[in-house]
Amino acid sequence: MQNINSRYIRQTALPQVGDEGQARLGNANVLVIGAGGLGSPVLMYLAAAGVGTIHIVDGDTVSISNLNRQILYGDNDIGKLKTVCAKNRLLEMNSKLNIEAIPEMLCAENARSIVEMCDVGVLCLDSVDSRKIANRAFVELGKPYVEASIHGFAGALMTVVPFQTPCYECVYANAKEPEGKIPVLGAMAGWVGAAQALAVIRHVLEIADPFAGSIAMFDGELMEVDKIAAARNPKCQICGNGI
Amino acid sequence: MKLKFFATYRTIANCMEREISAPGDVWSLLQALAEEYGAQMRAKLFTPDGGDIGMDAIILVNGMNVAHLKGKSTELSEGDTVAIFPMVAGG
Numbered sequence: 001m002q003n004i005n006s007r008y009i010r011q012t013a014l015p016q017v018g019d020e021g022q023a024r025l026g027n028a029n030v031l032v033i034g035a036g037g038l039g040s041p042v043l044m045y046l047a048a049a050g051v052g053t054i055h056i057v058d059g060d061t062v063s064i065s066n067l068n069r070q071i072l073y074g075d076n077d078i079g080k081l082k083t084v085c086a087k088n089r090l091l092e093m094n095s096k097l098n099i100e101a102i103p104e105m106l107c108a109e110n111a112r113s114i115v116e117m118c119d120v121g122v123l124c125l126d127s128v129d130s131r132k133i134a135n136r137a138f139v140e141l142g143k144p145y146v147e148a149s150i151h152g153f154a155g156a157l158m159t160v161v162p163f164q165t166p167c168y169e170c171v172y173a174n175a176k177e178p179e180g181k182i183p184v185l186g187a188m189a190g191w192v193g194a195a196q197a198l199a200v201i202r203h204v205l206e207i208a209d210p211f212a213g214s215i216a217m218f219d220g221e222l223m224e225v226d227k228i229a230a231a232r233n234p235k236c237q238i239c240g241n242g243i
Numbered sequence: 244m245k246l247k248f249f250a251t252y253r254t255i256a257n258c259m260e261r262e263i264s265a266p267g268d269v270w271s272l273l274q275a276l277a278e279e280y281g282a283q284m285r286a287k288l289f290t291p292d293g294g295d296i297g298m299d300a301i302i303l304v305n306g307m308n309v310a311h312l313k314g315k316s317t318e319l320s321e322g323d324t325v326a327i328f329p330m331v332a333g334g
Contacts, residue, residue: 034334038334126334148334149331150331150334151329151330152251154250154329154331156328156331170308172330173310174310175330175332176298217250219249219253222253228249228326230303230307231306235311
């Protein structure tokens with residue numbers, strides 16, 4: 001107990017956390033979909049904060065071109081499953097956690113059964129289609145999630161609380177898959193991914209979200225974070241009446 | 244009406260937000276912005292054939308994606324707020 005107290009003492013000292021908040025983090029059950037550029041900092045900060053159960057979903061293996069931004073991995077991980085490498089790395093950081101590796105790509109067939117496992121999700125995906133599949137599953141199951149994306153010096157983050165805030169479909173209904181490889185700076189993935197982890201921790205601790213119903217837009221060129229007000233679409237095919 | 248630019252659109256326009264007289268609809272607004280800010284803005288706002296809103300541009304009118312309204316024909320009025328930001332999809 002003393003070791004646990006010592007481990008988290010710098011955050012339990014915060015009035016927003018305390019022993020009760022730390023217990024909440026320890027009991028939290030978080031699903032992280034995508035263990036790449038965003039998923040790396042998300043997973044590391046959740047593990048470091050003592051989030052008790054973390055499910056990691058990713059069917060990909062580590063390649064050399066991942067290493068500029070996917071800071072969970074190193075040269076020796078090339079060719080290995082990301083989920084397995086990530087689990088090992090997180091347990092090195094914090095051996096008391098329950099980490100589950102799910103080496104699958106999220107798809108329409110498995111989304112619901114995967115999302116059912118968690119209390120809250122984190123989308124660290126790299127395609128519009130997979131975000132839409134995940135959005136549908138989270139909304140149908142009424143589970144909140146924190147979604148983010150990056151491209152070059154830009155990043156976007158949105159927390160979705162089904163039927164309370166706009167869902168991914170409300171905001172990005174007409175979005176198409178971008179063509180070609182998306183250019184990404186590792187530090188942008190770190191900036192936005194850390195914000196995703198913070199949003200999840202705030203959610204677990206029930207700290208009010210000043211960005212509720214908004215998109216946080218990260219601008220790495222001007223070093224600004226803006227709030228873009230978004231609205232639910234009453235006719236949304238996913239969270240509205242669909243008419 | 245209020246016009247807000249974010250991320251790459253802010254860089255191109257060199258402007259965070261401004262008040263303008265409401266043009267008739269979203270399409271008129273985008274044409275005016277392309278005229279004012281040049282080729283880089285035009286390339287981001289429109290499809291290559293110039294016939295529709297480009298896939299990079301997310302346009303919200305009072306928080307609602309224009310895809311849920313009347314698309315490029317969405318009417319604009321004084322008092323509206325239009326936000327333009329890029330589609331960001333990497334992870």
